[in-house]
Amino acid sequence: MTDSAINQLRMANQQISRSTFAKPSALVAWLGAVQGQDFPAAKWALGLRLPGTTETVIEQAIADRSIIRTWAMRGTLHLLAANDVHWMLALLRPRLHLLSAGYLRRYELGAATLTKSYDILVNALRDGNELVRTELKRALDAAGVPVHDLRMNLLLGRAAFDGLICCGVRRGIENTYTLLDEWVPLTKAMARDEALAELTKRYFTSHGPATLPDFVWWSGLTMAEARTGINLTKAQLIAETIDGQTYWMAQAGPVVPDAALAVYLLPSFDEYLVGYKDRRAALGALDLQQIVSAGNGIFNPVLVVDGRVVGTWKRTIKKDTVSIDTKLFYPLSEAQHEAFAQASKQYGHFKKLTTQWSLDSTQVG
DSSP, X not given: OOHHHHHHHHHHHTTSSXXXXXXXXHHHHHHSOEEOSSHHHHHHHHHHHSTTOOHHHHHHHHXXXXXXXXXXXXXXXXXXXXXXXXXXXXXXXXXXXXXXXXXXXXXXOOHHHHHHHHHHHHXXXXXXXXXXXXXXXXXXXXXXXXOTTTHHHHHHHHHHHTTSEEEOSOBTTBOEEEEHHHHSOOOOOOOHHHHHHHHHHHHHHHXXXXXXXXXXXHHOOOHHXXXXXXXXXXXXXXXXXXXXXXXXXESSXXXXXXXXXXXXXXXXXXXXXXXXXXXXXXXXXXXXXXXXXXXXXXXXXXXXXXXXXXXXXXXXXXXXXXXXXXXXXXXXXXXXXXXXXXXXXXXXXXXXXXXXXXXXXXXXX
């Protein structure tokens, strides 16, 4: 299996080059989780994979509580399907607690402070309240809970890890927070091995071909837990060894479309890149720093052709238009120029804006 074959299978399995879902919640469930700290990017990550949909449809799925935005894999914000959020958090919680333990000690946020903060959050958010960060900060501060420095971040994150809160509907550009059990009633608990097997199957089905280290990176589980997950799901997966690395994927391979001419505008932090520890297949000869903003580690939106990253792009939104400008690392063919125009129009449709675009044809590097 070549890098090109890996890319084509990943593009298909991730629903980029083929789309088999109609509802955002079904797509999120298929992917297992979708990186969500950059909310506009997370919405486009779904829109890209649901041709013809609009940003309003994605936002409505969150308002309808079929998609939940909360801290999950690796302690970062993700989109999860409502039916998955409780069992996934229960599975990941030991690792999330370990991830936050050192920070909690450093900032003197002990068990008593956490318990007190949880009581305050419940009182503030009960009966369907959705409050922004500053409102919760005032409530905690008034009760004597320390919220300076990084303490507010740590308290909100730990409350989300413990399944107490999740994000509600955005208020303008601000996140709101609400009680998870009111937002999504508790579903039947899964046994740990059942949950581990389900998460493993979801990842390798939607992200495969992928390696054990890729799964460990994406999930935040330990190497031992990830190995157990693979052992539990081996009957539903196939393996192929390439250059000494074992790649796992779903047993039934998809029909892979010819993506040689297709151009895709992927958002920042898209699962196609962030979902793997080893990104060499998609990057080719490029260095990761060419697509990551210097100093802050933010993944830039990228252009992908035939599974390979060929450039970055940015948008500029005005009243009724969105302009898309690019920085190309490799020149595009005339047919690919047309495909880029179509991809730009898809983004404009998603935003319900008239699209303008330009291609920087300068080859870099």
